[in-house]
Amino acid sequence: xxxxxALSVRAVRAVRAVRRVLRVARQLARIGVVRKSxxxxxxxxxxxxxxxxxxxxxxxxxVLFHHADDVAGWSREDVRVFLGFLFVSDxxxxxxxxxxxxxxxxxxxxxxxxxxxxPLSPVFLYFFQLFSLEAVLNLVIAxxxxxxxxxxxxxxxxxxxxxxxxxxxxLSCWARLxxxxxxxxxxxxxxxxxxxxxxxxxxxxxxxxxxxxxxxRTRLFLLYVVPVGVMTHAPAxxxxxxxxLAQAAxxxxxxxxxxxxxxxxxxxxxxxxxxxxx
Amino acid sequence: MTTAAPHPPPRTAAAWLAxxxxxxxxxxxxxxxxxxxxxxxxxxxxxxxxxxxxLVMIFVMRAVVASSGGEGLRGWTFxxxxxxxxLVALLEKLVFHERGLDLADQVFEGYVTKFVVMPxxxxxLALGRYLQYVGVQLVAVALTWAAGAALxxxxxxxxxxxxxxxxxxALVVLGSYCxxxxxxxxxxxxxxxxxxxxxxxxxxFVGTFVAGLLFPLTLxxxxxxQALAWTFPYWTLFAxxxxxxxxxxxxxxxxxxxxxxxxxxxxxxxALVVWRRGLARHAGVGM
Numbered sequence: 059x060x061x062x063x064a065l066s067v068r069a070v071r072a073v074r075a076v077r078r079v080l081r082v083a084r085q086l087a088r089i090g091v092v093r094k095s096x097x098x099x100x101x102x103x104x105x106x107x108x109x110x111x112x113x114x115x116x117x118x119x120x121v122l123f124h125h126a127d128d129v130a131g132w133s134r135e136d137v138r139v140f141l142g143f144l145f146v147s148d149x150x151x152x153x154x155x156x157x158x159x160x161x162x163x164x165x166x167x168x169x170x171x172x173x174x175x176x177p178l179s180p181v182f183l184y185f186f187q188l189f190s191l192e193a194v195l196n197l198v199i200a201x202x203x204x205x206x207x208x209x210x211x212x213x214x215x216x217x218x219x220x221x222x223x224x225x226x227x228x229l230s231c232w233a234r235l236x237x238x239x240x241x242x243x244x245x246x247x248x249x250x251x252x253x254x255x256x257x258x259x260x261x262x263x264x265x266x267x268x269x270x271x272x273x274x275r276t277r278l279f280l281l282y283v284v285p286v287g288v289m290t291h292a293p294a295x296x297x298x299x300x301x302x303l304a305q306a307a308x309x310x311x312x313x314x315x316x317x318x319x320x321x322x323x324x325x326x327x328x329x330x331x332x333x334x335x336x
Numbered sequence: 337m338t339t340a341a342p343h344p345p346p347r348t349a350a351a352w353l354a355x356x357x358x359x360x361x362x363x364x365x366x367x368x369x370x371x372x373x374x375x376x377x378x379x380x381x382x383x384x385x386x387x388x389x390x391l392v393m394i395f396v397m398r399a400v401v402a403s404s405g406g407e408g409l410r411g412w413t414f415x416x417x418x419x420x421x422x423l424v425a426l427l428e429k430l431v432f433h434e435r436g437l438d439l440a441d442q443v444f445e446g447y448v449t450k451f452v453v454m455p456x457x458x459x460x461l462a463l464g465r466y467l468q469y470v471g472v473q474l475v476a477v478a479l480t481w482a483a484g485a486a487l488x489x490x491x492x493x494x495x496x497x498x499x500x501x502x503x504x505x506a507l508v509v510l511g512s513y514c515x516x517x518x519x520x521x522x523x524x525x526x527x528x529x530x531x532x533x534x535x536x537x538x539x540x541f542v543g544t545f546v547a548g549l550l551f552p553l554t555l556x557x558x559x560x561x562q563a564l565a566w567t568f569p570y571w572t573l574f575a576x577x578x579x580x581x582x583x584x585x586x587x588x589x590x591x592x593x594x595x596x597x598x599x600x601x602x603x604x605x606x607a608l609v610v611w612r613r614g615l616a617r618h619a620g621v622g623m
Contacts, residue, residue: 097531099529100529103538104534106534107535107537107538110541110542114541114545117545118551121555121556122396122400122551125404125410126399126401127403129396129399130396130399252380253380259384260388261388263389263391263392264392267392267396271395271399
């Protein structure tokens, strides 16, 4: 009975914590909308910017498929689904994680003290503080493209496949969050090195292409050690039915565990932060 | 780029030029110090920039060539594609990057006005940044080339003959100047729009794509390639890489030089106009 009541107390606390996080997220979104309403040209410009970015990715593959029928076993239709996940996870990052680009600068300038004393996780408060309204529009565009790509790839949109696609999207966004936080740990350890940005550029170039272009060892490394492939490759192969549910479940559990580890490491490394570091 | 200078102007044009040259030399040295302040970040940024993307594209090209029957794409064999992608990754380091100029931030925060009362043209400061940028990147390119040739001699592009190197570098440096002027003009739009980073990023996406950073432009449909040959990005990366690989010759170089020279003159005039008009409406109070 005691174990049961302890568990129920913990469950209630967890629910309260989630509700508090959601309340704060709602306020951050409200502030983001107000901020963006002051720069309307900038808002439109950001939507167009992301569309230009989408277009360059699409054009690269359209040109390549002009010369070949498939790229490492991925047909034109498969690659469209792959790119759909890339665009959706990018829109999620632009919507909620824009502040992460400023992390090395904020660290150098010693601006992180307030996040240590506020009554919520510093990870959440720092990385989610900058809500971008324009990314909502981009998310709609990216989501529509993904849906179109799935249709063209012959994925029948029934309840089960919708559930799998939703699962794949959550996995893709979670991978984006985990990797961004992971790179930022390097900046905390070596302040002023820009190491996080450099490593980000090295590994994340790989996520824009199907990982089957690499050898087996590199592919496994990019899926399970530095999980940039879970943003695009893993969700696309799930949605396309290229892997079974057992493999998808394994990928999910592994990335959840990796995410928890990264969050703990970030919290531990953040303890050594001093505003005088810069 | 004239500014209302309260100091007495130099008596002769030669004295004026000498003063600008002294300032340019000093600004270039200051910018170099600022860029190298965080040494590890500086090294990582300058050596690694652009290489991972090209390495990934090499793997993609291997898959595409294999899928097309292994005969190559429009005259590009797989080793030739590897050489091309590595070359453009190196040459792209010389192309002026928008992070090299923070004029838009100065306009947005309202402190660009402090340069208006100084005894030199603001453009000289910006030009100092361009020279510092190209100077540092030339060293980075030389070091990366040497490291690549030592580590992967089988795949690394062979060193071209002297004339091809000179022609290739001339086009890249002049093209880089056109990129610099474009970035300057886009920064000046902050006088009207306040925030312009999205325009700068958009320009980077488009500029580098049409410059042939991701694949040789001969893989594009013929009409599109011919249209791009009228633009300066085409002659900034794709053509210099072809020159260095011995796939283009002196006549192509002359054509590229003409296109880049005309583009530079037009962009210089445009930069002058947007700077003057922008400054005329600038209140200098920031946001």
